Amino acid sequence: MGTMRYDDLLALRYEAGCYDPEEGCLDCFGATAEIVARAHGEAARDRFLVLLKKPTHNWIRVDGPAMLGDVVVSFAGDGLHVSGVAATDPTLVVSAATGYGVYAQRLSTVRDIEGIYRDPEVACL
Secondary structure (H helix, E strand, O other): OOEOOOHHHOOOEEOOOOOOHHHOEEOHHHHHHHHHHHHHOHHHHHHHHHOOOOOOOOOEEOOOOOOOOOEEEEEEOOEEEEEEEEEEOOEEEEEEEOOOEEEEEEHHHOOOEEEEEEOOOOOOO
16 A cells, blocks of 8 residues: 655646656556555666567556556557556556546546556566
C-alpha cells in the first residue's frame, strides 16, 4: 500500500509529445513515465519510454493488486491510453488527456482496460 506525491503534476496542461514536467505539460505517456520514475527511478522511466519506439515489450501483466508505478493500458478511440498507479488505497492512476490536462482518477473508473503491467526489473520487489 502507499501513495506517492503527484499533486504537483495536476496543474500541468496536456500537450502531445511532452514527456518532461519541467516544460509545464505532459501527454499520457509523459504523465505515466513520471509516475513510473517516482515509484522506481529514472532507469524505469527510460525503460517505459522505450515502449514508444518498440511496441513489443517484456513488461509483466499483473493479475493481482496493482502497486505503485504499475502501468494501466486502456483502449481510447483508435488507440491505447496509459496511466500510472500513484496510490494503492484507494488505487488511483495519473494520466493526461486533451481537455483535461494531467488528472488523477480511481482505477475502478477507468474504462476498457486492456491490462495492467509491471516493469520486469521491479516485479519481484
